[in-house]
Amino acid sequence: MLPLIVVAPMLGAAVAALLPPGRLPWLWATAVSWFMLWAAVGLAAQVMDLGVLSYWMGGWAPPIGIEYRLDPANALLALLIALLAAVVLPFAGPSLAAEVPERKSPWLYAAMLLFLAGQMGISVTGDAFNVFVFLEISSLATYTLIGLGRNRRALTASFSYLIMGTVGATFFLIGVGLLYALTGTLNMADLAARLPDVAATRTVHTAYAFIVVGVCLKLALFPLHLWLPNAYTYAPSAVTALMAATATKVAIYVLIRFIYTVFGPSFAFGEMPTVQLLVPLAIVGLLSTSVVAIGQANIKRMLAYSSVAQIGYMVLGIGMATATGLTAALLHVFNHALMKGALFLALGCIAYRFGTTQIDTFRGLGRRMPWTMAAFVAGGLSLIGVPLTVGFISKWYLVSAAIELGWWPIVAVIIVGSLLAVIYIWRVVEVAYLQPAEDTTRCEAPLALLVPTWLLVGLNFWFGIDTRVTVGIAERAATLLFSTAAGGAP
Amino acid sequence: MIPSASTALEIAILVPLVGALLIVLTGKRPNLREAVTLVTAVALFAVVLRIMYSLTREEIIEITLIEMLPGLSLSFHTEPLSILFAAIASFLWIVTSVYSIGYMRGNKEQHQTRFYACFAIALSGAMGVAFSANLLTLFVFYEVLTLSTYPLVAHKGDEAAKKGARTYLGILLATSIGLLLPAIIWTYAIAGTLDFTPGGILEGRIAGGLATVLLLMFVLGVGKAAVMPVHRWLPAAMVAPTPVSALLHAVAVVKAGVFTITKIIIYIFGLDFLVEVPTERLLVYLAGFTVIAASVVALRQTNIKRMLAYSTISQLSYIVLAALVLAPLSEIGAAVHIVAHAFGKITLFFAAGAIYVAAKKTEVTQLSGIGRRMPWTMTAFAIGGLSMVGVPPTAGFVSKWYMIAGAFQNDNYFVLAVLVAATALNAAYFLPIIFRAFFDTEDEPPQKDHGEAPWPMVAALTTTAALVLLFFVFNGPVVDLEYGILKGPQ
Numbered sequence: 009m010l011p012l013i014v015v016a017p018m019l020g021a022a023v024a025a026l027l028p029p030g031r032l033p034w035l036w037a038t039a040v041s042w043f044m045l046w047a048a049v050g051l052a053a054q055v056m057d058l059g060v061l062s063y064w065m066g067g068w069a070p071p072i073g074i075e076y077r078l079d080p081a082n083a084l085l086a087l088l089i090a091l092l093a094a095v096v097l098p099f100a101g102p103s104l105a106a107e108v109p110e111r112k113s114p115w116l117y118a119a120m121l122l123f124l125a126g127q128m129g130i131s132v133t134g135d136a137f138n139v140f141v142f143l144e145i146s147s148l149a150t151y152t153l154i155g156l157g158r159n160r161r162a163l164t165a166s167f168s169y170l171i172m173g174t175v176g177a178t179f180f181l182i183g184v185g186l187l188y189a190l191t192g193t194l195n196m197a198d199l200a201a202r203l204p205d206v207a208a209t210r211t212v213h214t215a216y217a218f219i220v221v222g223v224c225l226k227l228a229l230f231p232l233h234l235w236l237p238n239a240y241t242y243a244p245s246a247v248t249a250l251m252a253a254t255a256t257k258v259a260i261y262v263l264i265r266f267i268y269t270v271f272g273p274s275f276a277f278g279e280m281p282t283v284q285l286l287v288p289l290a291i292v293g294l295l296s297t298s299v300v301a302i303g304q305a306n307i308k309r310m311l312a313y314s315s316v317a318q319i320g321y322m323v324l325g326i327g328m329a330t331a332t333g334l335t336a337a338l339l340h341v342f343n344h345a346l347m348k349g350a351l352f353l354a355l356g357c358i359a360y361r362f363g364t365t366q367i368d369t370f371r372g373l374g375r376r377m378p379w380t381m382a383a384f385v386a387g388g389l390s391l392i393g394v395p396l397t398v399g400f401i402s403k404w405y406l407v408s409a410a411i412e413l414g415w416w417p418i419v420a421v422i423i424v425g426s427l428l429a430v431i432y433i434w435r436v437v438e439v440a441y442l443q444p445a446e447d448t449t450r451c452e453a454p455l456a457l458l459v460p461t462w463l464l465v466g467l468n469f470w471f472g473i474d475t476r477v478t479v480g481i482a483e484r485a486a487t488l489l490f491s492t493a494a495g496g497a498p
Numbered sequence: 499m500i501p502s503a504s505t506a507l508e509i510a511i512l513v514p515l516v517g518a519l520l521i522v523l524t525g526k527r528p529n530l531r532e533a534v535t536l537v538t539a540v541a542l543f544a545v546v547l548r549i550m551y552s553l554t555r556e557e558i559i560e561i562t563l564i565e566m567l568p569g570l571s572l573s574f575h576t577e578p579l580s581i582l583f584a585a586i587a588s589f590l591w592i593v594t595s596v597y598s599i600g601y602m603r604g605n606k607e608q609h610q611t612r613f614y615a616c617f618a619i620a621l622s623g624a625m626g627v628a629f630s631a632n633l634l635t636l637f638v639f640y641e642v643l644t645l646s647t648y649p650l651v652a653h654k655g656d657e658a659a660k661k662g663a664r665t666y667l668g669i670l671l672a673t674s675i676g677l678l679l680p681a682i683i684w685t686y687a688i689a690g691t692l693d694f695t696p697g698g699i700l701e702g703r704i705a706g707g708l709a710t711v712l713l714l715m716f717v718l719g720v721g722k723a724a725v726m727p728v729h730r731w732l733p734a735a736m737v738a739p740t741p742v743s744a745l746l747h748a749v750a751v752v753k754a755g756v757f758t759i760t761k762i763i764i765y766i767f768g769l770d771f772l773v774e775v776p777t778e779r780l781l782v783y784l785a786g787f788t789v790i791a792a793s794v795v796a797l798r799q800t801n802i803k804r805m806l807a808y809s810t811i812s813q814l815s816y817i818v819l820a821a822l823v824l825a826p827l828s829e830i831g832a833a834v835h836i837v838a839h840a841f842g843k844i845t846l847f848f849a850a851g852a853i854y855v856a857a858k859k860t861e862v863t864q865l866s867g868i869g870r871r872m873p874w875t876m877t878a879f880a881i882g883g884l885s886m887v888g889v890p891p892t893a894g895f896v897s898k899w900y901m902i903a904g905a906f907q908n909d910n911y912f913v914l915a916v917l918v919a920a921t922a923l924n925a926a927y928f929l930p931i932i933f934r935a936f937f938d939t940e941d942e943p944p945q946k947d948h949g950e951a952p953w954p955m956v957a958a959l960t961t962t963a964a965l966v967l968l969f970f971v972f973n974g975p976v977v978d979l980e981y982g983i984l985k986g987p988q
Contacts, residue, residue, distance in 0.1 A: 407680060408686070423680060427671070444655075475566060476565075
């Protein structure tokens with residue numbers, strides 16, 4: 009089952025490329041994504057029962073062979089990717105049909121499945137070089153997907169992401185290469201066991217620096233985020249939803265994995281100035297991009313900036329270097345995917361009707377598209393962190409972690425960030441509900457788009473009220489990441 | 499069929515929600531919709547009475563809906579203070595509904611379905627606040643109340659309404675997310691629980707100076723109590739239709755605020771603990787300052803509703819002040835004043851709304867001689883005004899009696915001085931209006947020939963005025979009930 013979850017979308021992509029243009033590639037991709045969800049749920053349940061799952065590629069024992077390794081941390085991530093894919097792909101059919109020419113559909117869904125294969129691969133692999141391979145697979149697919157946006161600026165957006173993404177991936181590769189040169193292994197667990205002996209060398213320090221900067225480019229940590237707003241704005245709606253919900257999250261996971269498992273907290277936080285680097289950048293990033301978000305006229309771009317801000321919260325949690333902070337970061341990875349997914353899908357509904365997401369379009373939409381706007385408001389409330397939504401749970405843990413450390417200024421920063429979110433969300437709400445539209449006919453999005461959107465909205469509330477699954481996995485993952493770090497090899 | 503007390507507790511929160519749903523469904527048929535509102539209001543009051551009945555028999559009711567976070571649940575319980583707030587809110591909802599029907603139809607307001615539905619949701623939030631068994635639950639419903647009243651404040655939808663509603667939402671969300679939530683998380687971090695416990699949960703866990711900071715965060719974080727400097731939302735919300743002002747000032751919103759503060763003082767900090775905190779005095783001064791300052795500002799207002807708004811700010815701080823005196827009798831005074839102020843202020847707002855509907859007058863200076871055209875309304879206004887001053891035979895006298903007695907109990911002469919000064923100021927702005935209405939001659943020629951407002955409005959305001967008088971005589975049950983809050987740890 010463990011390799012299947014990567015192999016299925018990869019082979020599925022080849023099949024999708026061969027299918028005739030039309031609805032068939034979409035149906036096929038949806039079926040594959042549902043299979044992935046089924047597999048991911050099964051795997052997550054197994055991980056919660058058995059602890060760590062390990063699969064040896066081709067039967068070669070690690071560290072020689074490639075190992076797929078699933079523990080609570082990446083089980084949560086795999087579940088997240090599969091869940092979002094399974095919800096967004098049904099949405100993608102009608103939405104992308106309106107935005108992308110039909111003849112391109114086989115390639116489009118092939119790219120989407122490749123993207124998923126890459127994402128899933130990164131999250132389940134236990135091999136450092138394998139991470140790079142899957143990173144490139146998913147990135148190449150992403151460049152294609154962004155370039156399919158109907159605005160011609162999508163091409164430049166895709167190109168600038170290509171440049172930045174390649175720089176990031178190369179940095180990452182340089183880092184991995186240095187580690188390999190030093191230790192002779194690429195298996196993460198093996199690396200973790202061998203690195204402490206050579207931790208004092210300049211090579212390891214350099215490798216760490218390259219890897220962290222490279223990954224931070226991919227996860228769009230301020231100030232390395234400049235590729236993200238354009239990419240999110242000009243990509244087709246469904247692609248944006250999927251990317252916003254999963255791509256940066258996977259990069260966050262890679263960061264966590266390398267800091268906590270491969271290098272170990274004692275090295276990352278003891279020898280290297282990780283806290284001094286990540287925490288200030290996270291703070292400046294989350295405040296400045298929230299402010300920038302307030303001034304955006306295109307709501308899709310506004311949410312893109314908000315995504316960069318939210319990444320700040322996650323990096324902040326990682327930078328706290330405590331179990332609670334890490335739990336908060338992991339929780340927010342999952343929760344933010346749900347809220348941004350819901351918000352971008354709601355925007356997708358609007359783009360489906362109007363072909364644009366400029367704020368002027370929103371006038372009177374509260375009456376014209378009541379369900380879509382209600383979904384947007386619900387997603388927005390979750391982003392703000394209103395209780396009963398997942399956003400509240402993340403904030404609760406993040407603030408708890410900050411109080412635990414006695415970082416009072418950070419508490420203030422988190423709160424100011426939430427209040428800025430109130431401003432940029434409410435700006436839209438006011439236009440939609442209180443400004444009259446010139447044309448007042450109802451133009452609600454079709455059910456095929458509304459159902460996935462509301463499914464994600466529902467999950468926002470479900471996991472905001474019943475937190476056993478998410479908090480349970482996140483807490484176990486955090487303790488595991490810390491305990492393995494203390495005890496050497498996982 | 500009479501439901502068991504714990505079922506009744508669940509029903510109390512559900513009834514208004516079901517009502518809201520039915521209101522939306524019957525939106526096309528106004529008569530049926532209004533009938534639904536009235537039936538729901540009466541049903542809710544009946545349910546609250548049922549709960550009150552079991553409380554008088556000392557049955558302990560506690561229900562847990564769901565565990566949101568480990569050790570933190572959404573749960574409800576009953577105690578004397580909560581039943582008082584619930585009874586007031588649900589009873590006044592009946593009266594306000596009758597009044598709303600007259601007002602909304604008399605003024606031919608738009609979007610009436612949205613109005614009644616949001617009103618019902620707000621009541622559900624108020625019930626949740628009233629019966630919450632811990633701070634987390636309270637916070638959840640506190641935000642429900644904030645968000646559900648936003649559309650009510652912005653009801654008219656013009657620029658002024660939007661601006662007022664923005665201030666309303668901005669201040670309430672900013673204080674609750676910015677101060678109340680961190681205070682709650684902080685409390686949880688030091689006490690390990692958030693349950694409302696007789697005798698408090700913080701004793702011996704936090705140093706005196708920090709306790710004052712925490713209390714300050716709570717007092718200012720509960721923006722609904724409108725202690726200066728977080729009072730600006732209340733005058734801003736005056737753009738709302740009068741029934742909404744009644745909801746804000748008497749039925750639910752500000753009452754939820756002072757109720758929360760009283761509850762936090764009694765059940766989170768504990769009177770015995772706070773008495774030993776020397777710097778707690780600072781908060782007494784803050785509340786005392788608000789009482790006087792708001793009264794002085796009210797003195798200078800010419801718009802009737804704005805004047806009443808500032809009067810509310812001052813009266814709310816009476817309650818906060820009384821709660822902070824920490825003497826047993828003053829706690830009772832605080833509880834009784836929640837009732838007394840509710841009856842008095844709702845009468846005043848009803849009268850102001852009736853004047854607006856019948857005569858389209860909004861300024862104090864326009865009221866000359868109006869007492870002869872609208873004798874019922876202005877008599878009620880006079881009774882409400884006298885209750886604000888605290889003159890027998892009105893409800894305001896009863897609460898003031900307990901507050902002064904409490905101040906003597908603790909030899910708190912600052913509070914005594916504040917109460918005396920505020921009484922004088924209240925008299926200075928209410929008595930001239932009453933005098934002007936009954937003894938001045940009308941402008942020549944009269945701007946508009948009018949009599950009383952529509953009968954439902956007059957009926958509602960007469961009822962509440964009668965209650966102000968009756969409460970002076972029949973306050974025994976309430977006071978007896980509230981002695982229950984003084985019971986120490988069980």
